[in-house]
Amino acid sequence: MADNEISDNEVADLDHSTPMAAPTSTTSPSSPPRSPSTSPLPLPLESSSSTSLPPAYIPTQEQKNAYRWPNAELIATNNIFAFPKHTIDPRTQYPTKRITIACDNVKFVQCWDSSLSGPILQYLTAIPNSWRFDILRLGFAEADTTTLPIVLHLFIGLRSEDPVVSDGLALQIVQDVASMISRNWQGESVYIDVCKPRLRGFSEILDILAxxxxxxxxxxxxxxxxxxxxxxxxxxxxxxxxxxxxxxxxxxGTLSGYVKHEHxxxxxxxxxxxxxxxxxxxxxxxxxxxxxxxxxxxxxxxxxxxxxxxxxxxxxxxxxxxxxxxxxxxxxxxxxxxxxxxxxxxxxxxxxxRKEVNAxxxxxxxxEGLEESQNYNRHVPYNIHDRSSGFRHPPVKGFSPADVDLAKIYFAPGPAFKPIRTTFLANNEICLKPPSRTTREWTIGSVNSIRTYTQSQPGGVLYTLYCIICTTTGDVFSRNGDSGAIVLDKNFQPVAMVQSGDDAVNGNPDITHAVDLPSLLANVEEVNGWAQGSAVFCSGGV
Structure with a gap:
């Protein structure tokens, strides 16, 4: 089993309370029944925290349009900050821009790991849809970025063949997940947004983006x-x-590199x-x-x-x-x-x-015709006339002027890739992406404290992915077309591959999903029936 795969036993081990039964994909949610047509505004949730969250509700079409999450339609939420105060930002006279920041509440991250992840994951795995969620700070550029709320953003229905996500199903998910959070968490408010793909099918979206x-x-x-x-x-x-x-x-897409197996x-x-x-x-x-x-x-x-x-x-x-x-x-x-x-x-x-394509x-x-002993995984050497060569990036938070100078010296001759890092990226760790197919410059990001969780098919295995956010607020770590780009840690070791997968566009350009390379190569060996450790990312002189 790969390192980013979560077994049923591991989910059970995380369970510190009895999760609610997941609703079925019907217009009227299961126990307790609550149809939007009979109860448009559900009763406020009971909460053990000092401040009760607002009730869940189904947004109006005008609110859905204001949500500004590309390719996603908000279908239920309890998030009072889900929409901008101004459609047009008075400071720029442009449409108000959505902002994404890593979840930096250490106590909530600890609570998620110890008390929340088990029951919530067990609840969501019973939903008859594929899904993916991130826990981040979400808001808009018109607000102070230090005040953005924590939001559990659930994107449900990754596959075109999934059952239709009804308003009733989405509404109950918001209520049930909010209730689980309230019973286990006493700190700042954590909101839930449930989205589905827009009416245009994901296959059509990919046809446009590809x-x-x-x-x-x-x-x-x-x-x-x-x-x-x-x-x-x-x-x-x-x-x-x-x-x-x-x-x-x-x-x-982006060429990741070269892998050697035997000869x-x-x-x-x-x-x-x-x-x-x-x-x-x-x-x-x-x-x-x-x-x-x-x-x-x-x-x-x-x-x-x-x-x-x-x-x-x-x-x-x-x-x-x-x-x-x-x-x-x-x-x-x-x-x-x-x-x-x-x-x-x-x-x-x-x-x-195909069954694992989202993970x-x-x-x-x-x-054919290449020298077996030659290392083809090398960085593009610096050339004064080529802006995508060598290393070029200004200092940012977590990557100092001294780090920039070191990177310029290291990448100038076009060195071979270092050996793959075998340990996971830590919470908030700095990582780098070299120029790739669409983003023709270096980008620097940090790893969100809570990984992305994805269920690629109903009842399937859960997988986790790195959730990487650019260190420059409002900028992006990668764009469509960069899938396959190799992510490096601060010591320039390859550690992950940018990867969203077929029918898994989450629509938020601020977020980059990546899978760790050791797990990816282990899956290569498993699928092909190769010996463990025989698939080698050619680096470090190999």
Whole structure:
């Protein structure tokens, strides 16, 4: 069993009180029956805490529109801070922005671990739907970020085939979970938001997000990923993807790196960015990214070429004096390389099982003709002309100027990845994400004190994922298209993979979900019937 998998015994061990029976997915919730049509405002919950929480209620359509959680519809809540005071932020004159901050109440985290997680998880596992929840501080930019409330955000119905989430079911979940929290927690208020996917199915959402095109500037080279064409096989963090069987639709994600098993080398990436399955062709960059990058390079390269004898002489003089490749030389080479580049890497050889795709999401593509002893998991070396190379990030909370200087020195030569870290990231620990397919710059985040819990199918096994939030309030750690990016700890050791999984878009760009690499590789071995420890992420000289 993987480290992020929770067994029935472990859930029972966490049970410090008798949980309520979970409601069934019907319009009228089970015991006690309470239909929204007969009781639109349920009675306030009894609470042992000093302050009773507001009653649960079903929001109006206007309130649902104001909730501002992309791709999610709020269907029940007791959260009095669920909506902004102003639709338009008077300070910016733009729509009020939603803010997400890690749960930093140490006493509540302790209470969750000791008293709350058991009964709440046992209650939710009986619901006939797939779901995922996070416990965070949620609010809006118009408020003081130090006053944002703690919210248990439950996203229910991850799969299109799940039963419809009725208002009655959602309402009872809010009431029952709030009651369990009230009986065990005496501190600040903790609210519950229950959401479901919008009317548009998740498959449609993924169809829109999957071909997410590179935002390539037509004015400069700042966002053109030179690293795509700097090495064959491509560097980890490059774009990877494939066309569908019709050639009309392309899926894209981030190349995680390379895995070795016995004498074979494999490209390692999430499965949900390669929908073709076994035997389908894998390309890097993905077909759409390759096309867009070449178009952007061609559009930008023209003004860099010397057009007169004087300009050519001046360029030659600059080359002699600088002893370094010129900006124009660098990008001209990248342009020429892109025109000759063969993006075809191989075909899908192994992949994770569909039943676990919301917890373990991986794909292996066997590579031929590579040196077995060569380490292909390396960082992109620094180049003054390539903004996504080396390390570039200002100091932030938890990552000091000294840390920045150390990172610049360490990543400049393009070192091999360090060996995978075998211990978990700690609460509030700082972690880093190198430039990846969509987010073409380094990002720094911190680990939420409470992991994300997910049930990928009704009655299925519970899994936990890291919940990572960017250290810069209002910014993001990763974006759609970054699935597969490797997360590093503060000592630059690989520790996790960015991963949301098929049909698991939670819609909040502030949150990045990641699975720890040891568990992921253990699942690779289990699914393929390989010996324990035989799947090696090629790093540290391996």
């Amino acid at each position: 071909p997410l095109q590179l935002q390539l500037s037509g004015k400069d080279f700042s966002n053109i990923p030179a690293g795509y064409y700097a090495r064959n096989p491509p560097f980890p963090s490059s774009s990877v993807g494939q066309d569908d069987s019709t050639g009309q639709k392309c899926t894209s 074979d080398l494999y490209l390692f990436t999430p499965l949900h960015v390669l929908h073709g399955g076994f035997g389908s062709l894998v390309e890097s960059p993905s077909p759409i990214d390759h096309q867009k990058a070449k178009e952007a390079l061609q559009q930008n390269i023209g003004p860099l070429l010397p057009r007169s004898v004087v300009e050519k002489v001046f360029d030659s003089l600059l080359r002699f004096l600088s002893r370094l490749p010129l900006f124009s030389d660098f990008w001209l080479k990248i342009w020429n390389d892109s025109k000759k580049w063969n993006p075809k890497l191989g075909t899908v050889t192994y992949h994770s099982t 373990f999401d991986w794909c292996l593509t066997k590579l």
